[in-house]
Amino acid sequence: MLSDVELTGTAVSSARELLPMEINLAKDIESRVISRPRTIEHEFWPLEEVDPKKAIFPCCVVWTPLPIVSWLAPFIGHVGICKEDGTIIDFSGSNLINVNNFAFGPVARYLQLDREKCCFPPNLAEHRCKHRYVHAEFGTAMTWDDAIQTSGRHIENRSYNIFTCNCHSFVADFLNRVSYEGSMSWNMVNVAALVLAKGRWVNGLSVLRSFMPFLAVLSMGLYAVGWQFVIALLSFSFLLLVWFLLSNYVFKNMSDC
Secondary structure, eight states: OOOHHHHHHHHHHHHHHHHHHHHHHHHHHHHHHHHHHHHHHTOOOOOOOOBGGGTBOTTEEEEEEOTTHHHHOTTOEEEEEEOTTOOEEEEEETTEEEESOOTTSSOOEEEEOOGGGSOOOSSGGGOSSSOHHHHHHHOOOSSHHHHHHHHHHHHTTSOOBTTTBSHHHHHHHHHHHTTGGGOSOOOHHHHHHHHHHHOEESOHHHHHHHHHHHHHHHHHHHHHTOHHHHHHHHHHHHHHHHHHHHHHHTSGGGGOO
């Protein structure tokens, strides 16, 4: 028979042996619970293939030429952003957000973006981008489509103006909301440059549709007026470029949308 002292010592010894096991088990459970949101955060649904014939452009920035404006300055066009299912969303007029009805014609150029380069923070402590507080203050989103919806609500009550608040402003707001490529400095100019530099043409007809009107205007002006028309047209394009650069990089409040 064991005495009460021996029994007490045995119980204390057993408790000491079990205590580290319980602490390790608790730590293991806690680490799994904490790491689970991060695992879910980076698991994206697979996207469908881009299908221009059906106007399906999953997670793409899309571009099409503008009537008259693109005839004079072919680097200017109309852009939109697409949801994960390929639906096109664009800002085409005051208080007007189009859903799957791309304004000004079919898509001529597109660029599929990488969701892995976006920041979808579940909380302030888990930002993937370096702009943690700036991003949180600007506004974040949990998913790609959530970011599009939030940007749409932000801009749908704004007055459309091709010089200060336009379709590029809408796409820039979305890219800043997801901190695409770790940047919070997206604006009309670098959105246009991104599409022009990296965008893919849908087909050869899209190239002709984008540049033939400009070449026709240029040819008719050269024939009817001469080189003065070419100089005037280039001056018009140059002034537009200067305006957008100044309004987006020098006088930023002018392009606040």
